[in-house]
Ligand SMILES: Nc1ncnc2c1ncn2[C@@H]1O[C@H](COP(=O)(O)OP(=O)(O)O)[C@@H](O)[C@H]1O
């Protein structure tokens with residue numbers, strides 16, 4: 001195997017890892033705060049892509065469309081949380097799963113209705129490539145890696161250095177004491193959902209230059225997000241980062257050596273890790 | 286008859302439920318301004334449930350709770366907390382995954398009790414600022430929990446089992462802290478099972494058994510045997 005191919009696949013792996021990370025950190029964060037595992041998180045990813053396409057055809061500006069679409073998806077997320085999901089917080093888990101799965105079906109039909117079932121490509125952005133070691137590497141992959149790292153840094157600051165983050169951590173560690181300290185949990189649930197859905201939407205938007213938008217894309221990504229989330233430890237942000245890297249890179253490199261197995265690689269990695277550490281890499285029992 | 290004392294907290298006919306099972310049966314109690322009131326009784330009689338009902342954390346029916354003359358029966362816990370009714374749960378009242386400093390920052394509300402006040406009167410707290418709440422010893426957690434409660438500048442401090450699980454020397458220290466706060470004019474409602482601790486602190490005592498108040502009165506007028514009978518296992 002040529003060394004450049006290995007580097008190329010590593011880059012591809014790292015950039016898909018960043019997409020997994022952006023989406024799954026949103027999932028694991030909302031789960032950590034609300035304790036509801038939101039199937040519709042994948043639908044938010046899908047909406048992020050379609051909203052970006054729509055905004056892009058209006059404005060012609062990709063960055064603006066990505067930001068606008070993510071904010072819109074964040075808003076959709078809050079509306080779902082305030083309108084439906086919050087009523088399930090005290091219900092048994094199966095009710096929560098049925099509810100959020102219902103949302104998945106609704107959003108898929110909404111997308112089919114407005115955009116049809118044929119996958120939609122983003123018009124080429126002309127981002128281009130860089131030449132290294134005699135091979136062309138897509139620049140967008142580097143952008144993705146940078147964005148993923150920036151988001152990690154931003155989340156770190158938000159959670160560890162702001163009053164909001166402090167309240168979130170307080171509520172996760174002792175709900176009763178948090179309310180007894182005057183913290184309104186409803187505000188935190190809603191804002192946490194905004195952030196989580198925003199990240200899902202952002203992931204969907206950023207997937208466009210790599211793959212077409214289709215009504216099934218949400219299901220594909222939610223499975224990956226579940227794998228990453230479980231592997232990293234439910235609700236654990238650092239875990240989501242590390243697992244995304246592991247899965248993304250394993251897929252990228254694996255494609256070189258076990259091309260027939262690419263579909264199975266994430267599951268095999270997950271299974272291997274859970275055998276060693278059933279609670280996930282950073283999970284607590 | 287004693288002259289009518291001004292109450293900061295009045296609980297009338299409190300009935301509390303966990304699901305279908307009723308835990309409290311027509312509990313009446315009051316706390317006067319500047320008073321320390323103790324709610325005592327064995328494990329499982331309903332002390333914690335009473336405090337949590339006052340804080341709006343437990344389902345209750347057909348009752349009325351007044352705080353500083355306002356009806357708080359239907360209010361949510363965070364609204365009650367913001368009115369200046371500060372609850373310190375039996376596990377210590379410190380967020381385990383936040384540093385002590387963050388615990389304070391989260392709780393701080395403007396008023397007489399400032400971080401400087403805390404450092405001046407409980408100097409050992411200063412040395413704990415960088416530690417996580419979960420890494421404190423039982424006594425440290427109590428002290429930090431009470432300091433945290435003070436920084437909310439409460440009108441009424443509600444403390445669940447402040448002496449529970451602490452070594453005798455530390456119990457005396459906590460008693461010292463609370464009686465100092467009483468001298469500052471702070472009103473308190475505490476539950477406990479430690480008789481010397483209660484006798485050192487409380488102005489009035491309510492004795493609870495099976496979810497009901499069995500006896501109540503000032504510390505002086507309650508016969509010691511009666512108190513001991515209800516506390517004995
Ligand atoms: N979350 C709960 N669900 C159901 N029953 C509870 C719960 N918490 C306490 N109880 C029951 O309520 C009664 C009173 O408990 P509690 O108020 O904690 O007593 P105390 O604080 O006096 O030890 C006990 O019989 C206990 O088993």
Ligand SMILES: [Mg+2]
Pocket residue numbers: 329332333334375445446
């Ligand atoms: Mg108790």
